[in-house]
Amino acid sequence: MIDTIYSLSTGAGSSGVAIIRLSGPASEEVLKKLTRKRAPEPRLASLRRIHNPIDQNAIDEGIVIWFPGPNSYTGEDVVEFHVHGGPSITEEVLKSISTVASCRIAEPGEFTRRAFQLGKMDLTSAEAVADLIDAKTIEQRRQALKQFDGQLAGLYDEWRKQLIDILAYAESAIDFSDEELPEGINNTITNNILYLINNIAQHIDDKKIGERIRSGFNIAILGAPNSGKSSLLNRLATRDVAIVSDTAGTTRDVIEVQMNLEGFAVIVSDTAGIRDTQNEIEFEGVRRARKAADEADLVVVVFDALDLPDISEITKNYISDKSLVLVNKVDLLDHSLPGEINGKETLGISAKTGEGFEEFQLRLNREVKNYFGNNEQPVLTRERHRKALEDTLASLNRSTQAVLPELVAEDIRLAVRSIGKITGRVDVEDVLDIIFGEFCIGK
Numbered sequence: 001m002i003d004t005i006y007s008l009s010t011g012a013g014s015s016g017v018a019i020i021r022l023s024g025p026a027s028e029e030v031l032k033k034l035t036r037k038r039a040p041e042p043r044l045a046s047l048r049r050i051h052n053p054i055d056q057n058a059i060d061e062g063i064v065i066w067f068p069g070p071n072s073y074t075g076e077d078v079v080e081f082h083v084h085g086g087p088s089i090t091e092e093v094l095k096s097i098s099t100v101a102s103c104r105i106a107e108p109g110e111f112t113r114r115a116f117q118l119g120k121m122d123l124t125s126a127e128a129v130a131d132l133i134d135a136k137t138i139e140q141r142r143q144a145l146k147q148f149d150g151q152l153a154g155l156y157d158e159w160r161k162q163l164i165d166i167l168a169y170a171e172s173a174i175d176f177s178d179e180e181l182p183e184g185i186n187n188t189i190t191n192n193i194l195y196l197i198n199n200i201a202q203h204i205d206d207k208k209i210g211e212r213i214r215s216g217f218n219i220a221i222l223g224a225p226n227s228g229k230s231s232l233l234n235r236l237a238t239r240d241v242a243i244v245s246d247t248a249g250t251t252r253d254v255i256e257v258q259m260n261l262e263g264f265a266v267i268v269s270d271t272a273g274i275r276d277t278q279n280e281i282e283f284e285g286v287r288r289a290r291k292a293a294d295e296a297d298l299v300v301v302v303f304d305a306l307d308l309p310d311i312s313e314i315t316k317n318y319i320s321d322k323s324l325v326l327v328n329k330v331d332l333l334d335h336s337l338p339g340e341i342n343g344k345e346t347l348g349i350s351a352k353t354g355e356g357f358e359e360f361q362l363r364l365n366r367e368v369k370n371y372f373g374n375n376e377q378p379v380l381t382r383e384r385h386r387k388a389l390e391d392t393l394a395s396l397n398r399s400t401q402a403v404l405p406e407l408v409a410e411d412i413r414l415a416v417r418s419i420g421k422i423t424g425r426v427d428v429e430d431v432l433d434i435i436f437g438e439f440c441i442g443k
């Protein structure tokens, strides 16, 4: 007996409309009990009075929609109650549903999990549902929708199909002697494997673009104490996030602010001023600052114009090809800026007056856009995909070294399995909990 699952599918709190969704064999029974009528026409919005089936009291009047399986989100029988979104109403409807046998509250992601299990969508589309719900920027949404539409699944399924073709060849090489096989079959196998290895390797050599679109592009602000890092963060965030003071060594913890630059999610971190220190707390702050810089996709290196020409040597070490170099406090400068530091062009700004800030923002936007590029190819979006592709590559590379045809075939079979795990074309029970655990209840 399969449970019927239900939950409030819209957000918590009061709203104009709230949707309570059910999926499973008892859906129709619940619908009849709560509306005291037959199920309406399938997929047709119908106005109904909704009652508590135990005390028979009216709860609300709302829209009900009946989706008999398999033409529903999950593939099972599904019912939606669209009621007024007051907590007393939604609680009472949920309570009423709980009185019907075999109905229980859904686990996180369970609706989508059932949709996957009944073949309504592959695993990458299911993951994309979670991403669509979480999307806060245009680019996050675009990427999630592409994945939901099956762009990633299409690519991986195509590679898997090619691998299965190669496997068929490789197995024929086991069963038949050399004389019986068409000429050059081993060369064809090897060439096809090498071609796939090349394509997969290119696909995963991606600067983690897809993962960064989901999780955010990391920018660390780094520099000597008092150079104006926190002032810069506050100006970027247009609010007073970090404490600013003329005491050197004010910031200790890493302060993160989420922003949206050019439609991309960005996390900007303000850090402790880098210097040698005996103070235990400041020392830990400096350690965290260095770590933030190491892990960042872009480091904004800030120098203090008041230190010129003896700018901080420790800070200089952080100039690399992933940095933007600023000289702050140009409002106090009575001579000209050095055009470059360590071969990197400098930009003079004043976090206090805003001088040069517009140009800084333009450069920041340009860096973010350049990092992501105009990639129209489907990109992988999770460590899970990367790991499966690395396993696939490892098996394929091994197969090119194998001498016995049996071993070649076995490695290709392993490769088929690894790549199949991404879309769920194999036994994947073990990964399901991880994927659907990312969801909130009601999705």
Ligand SMILES: Nc1nc2c(ncn2[C@@H]2O[C@H](COP(=O)(O)OP(=O)(O)OP(=O)(O)O)[C@@H](O)[C@H]2O)c(=O)[nH]1
Pocket (backbone or CB within 6 Å): 223, 224, 225, 226, 227, 228, 229, 230, 231, 232, 243, 244, 245, 246, 247, 248, 249, 250, 251, 252, 271, 272, 273, 274, 328, 329, 330, 331, 332, 349, 350, 351, 352, 353
């Ligand atoms: N004149 C002027 N003063 C500035 C500018 N930017 C920051 N300041 C001042 O410099 C001092 C230090 O600024 P903060 O933003 O706290 O510097 P910080 O780099 O975060 O310092 P730590 O957290 O100690 O490393 C404060 O008194 C700011 O008001 C600027 O562009 N011009």
Ligand SMILES: [Mg+2]
Pocket (backbone or CB within 6 Å): 229, 230, 231, 242, 243, 244, 250, 251, 270, 271, 272, 273
């Ligand atoms: Mg600070």
